[in-house]
């Protein structure tokens with residue numbers, strides 16, 4: 030026992046730990062940098078870069094680390110690169126770790142919900158803002174356990190550096206044992222030292238997981254402490270603003286939700302509708318699609334579609350499942366490319382330069398932000414790692430350059446408008462579907478869009494939550510006069526809120542006109558059949 034304790038505190042072995050840590054740190058640090066580059070190449074749009082990264086992965090993942098170390102130490106000098114043993118071992122370890130780390134990074138990035146990425150694009154985020162603010166923070170959280178594993182494995186693999194005579198812990202233990210023949214005590218002490226190192230890595234991993242745990246939320250408004258994750262770059266929130274806002278909400282803890290659902294639905298009288306129609310007819314064109322054609326493979330989804338929407342007009346897109354409603358909305362915002370035809374928003378051809386050439390993703394993002402097309406999705410697509418307030422305020426800062434205080438103020442104002450100021454600090458997963466959709470509407474409204482596109486905003490909701498969302502949309506249409514295109518299966522809602530309905534079938538508008546007229550007296554037999562099925566069943570699923 031005394032011998033074991035002696036070896037455990039022996040400076041000769043402890044100095045070996047220093048070299049072990051040096052090789053591990055070089056391997057992990059270098060592996061992370063190289064892994065980031067490889068992951069970027071594999072995720073890139075350029076196939077040549079992806080192919081080079083794949084080739085690298087096959088070679089370095091498929092050959093033993095021990096050979097790579099020998100190569101770095103003995104073969105590189107032949108081409109004039111003579112590295113000290115520690116550096117050569119660290120380099121080989123980094124090159125070996127890189128493909129594994131790249132795969133972890135790639136899995137983390139691909140694991141982020143596509144819907145959130147689309148929502149970020151629709152909000153005008155450039156690819157780099159999307160990566161920094163939406164993808165990386167979520168990917169990093171999911172990668173921590175795998176990265177912890179990789180760190181432990183790199184530490185253990187560093188023992189192979191002994192083949193290039195790095196005096197790390199394993200080599201020193203072996204040397205000591207062969208000179209003293211006290212194998213058991215020495216290797217037991219050495220094993221325990223490795224265990225301490227790997228346990229430290231595990232502890233750091235658990236600490237980081239705890240640090241980034243979003244569910245560890247402490248409620249500020251109830252005077253409790255901020256969680257550390259709030260201080261991270263993507264979560265940083267201005268304390269003064271938070272506290273001022275917290276004070277404001279504390280005075281009125283449960284404000285508007287009752288107001289949203291309890292008041293009778295707004296509806297226009299026949300005369301008001303006629304006045305509104307006359308005003309809209311004089312307005313400029315807000316959105317114009319001309320002869321739009323779009324196919325997925327052999328399937329033609331939009332087949333020469335024409336649609337004109339005037340400023341202040343609310344158009345409901347109706348039609349059976351697969352008729353192309355969502356695709357049309359996605360084309361309006363250029364979230365989807367199309368094969369032929371033109372789309373203009375506010376007179377501008379979104380996504381194309383003056384000479385008709387397609388713009389880069391970054392330029393399209395900037396254009397989306399400046400033209401102002403808001404979008405609300407069927408599946409809400411809120412940023413899962415951000416509170417309701419940050420979902421609204423974040424894009425205002427990142428895309429529109431608003432200050433933190435102004436963005437937070439605007440977010441609070443909009444959340445109040447959709448009856449959710451009391452849930453501003455909640456994460457999306459702690460909100461009901463209806464509440465999430467109301468936050469999504471607030472987020473889309475935040476930059477004051479000129480047009481709001483709503484893609485079946487209630488079809489993912491339980492029936493009892495549908496009305497709260499419809500009421501918010503109704504207010505936007507009737508009170509605020511916002512230009513909206515809504516894809517919906519809610520016939521009664523379309524009748525009450527829309528100025529015009531357009532009925533799609535097979536990628537074409539087969540009937541359109543004033544909402545009440547088309548819905549109560551359809552002329553096309555397909556529209557009539559669709560409406561009667563909807564009427565008979567009252568559930569959208571019936572026609573799907």
Ligand SMILES: Nc1ncnc2c1ncn2[C@@H]1O[C@H](COP(=O)(O)OP(=O)(O)OP(=O)(O)O)[C@@H](O)[C@H]1O
Nearest residue numbers: 325330348349350351352353354355356357485516
């Ligand atoms: N990314 C895609 N790849 C291949 N096919 C697609 C893609 N997106 C949509 N489609 C197909 O295009 C057609 C039109 O889809 P779209 O979502 O526009 O219809 P929709 O009218 O909005 O239907 P729903 O009411 O069910 O949402 C469907 O047949 C769908 O399967």
